[in-house]
Amino acid sequence: MTLSLEWIDEREGGAGEREEKWMDLLEKLLRVAGEKEDVKRGIVTLTLTDDEGIRELNRQYRGLDKPTDVLSFSMIEGEQADIHYEDEYESSEEGADDWRDEDQAGDPFSDMLGDIVISVPRAEAQAEEYGHSFERELGFLFVHGFLHLLGYDHGDEEQERAMFAKQEEVLLEAGLTR
Structure with a gap:
């Protein structure tokens, strides 16, 4: 497995041709940042939303009832993270030691680095500002x-x-200057 980007567009009207071009850029940035941080594998999920969508997440998870530009939800922060999963990923007592395929026996979330949520209207306003x-x-x-x-x-x-x-180094290497 390599470093990969999955994305969701929650905005009304969803993704279009313009957003498809953004994904090429963001995949390039993920590769560059991954190389610089020696991250060779993992999945990053990006959600594009509007100010109301990110405001709700900001309120729910940070207690701040206002929109922001970006939120991150890491799946790897801290070794104490206690992730629970059920069904096909749990082993039963019977045959629990009989796993032959390590990929099936592993934690299904082990490749998830986390989620990034960006408010597109906020990014547009900040670019202009x-x-x-x-x-x-x-x-x-x-x-x-x-x-x-x-x-x-x-x-x-x-x-x-x-x-x-670190951010500026990645952006410069990707050709994104001010």
Whole structure:
């Protein structure tokens, strides 16, 4: 397995030709960021939504009743993550040690790095506000979200400098300049 991107468009009207072009860019950014962070395999799910959709997630998971630009939900943060799964992935007592195919015996979520949710209207507004292309803003938000999936944060100045430097390095390599 390699590093891959799955995406969902929850906006009214869904994805179109414009969004298909975004996916090529985002897959390139995922490859570049993955190489720089030595992430060789995993699945990232990207959801494109609107301000109301991301506001609801922000309220539900962060207690902030307002829209934001990007949210990340990591499946690999912390070793204490307790993921439960049922049905075909659970082994029964009978024959529990009889697995022959390690892929079937493994955790079905082991390849999931996590989910990134981006508000497209917020990205469009920020691109205009910052005076750069929408693609650059979308790429910035995506790489930012990806680094959060890997455990990076920007809680203090030092962390912010390190994380933003990594983001800029990926964006520059992908040709997304300000």
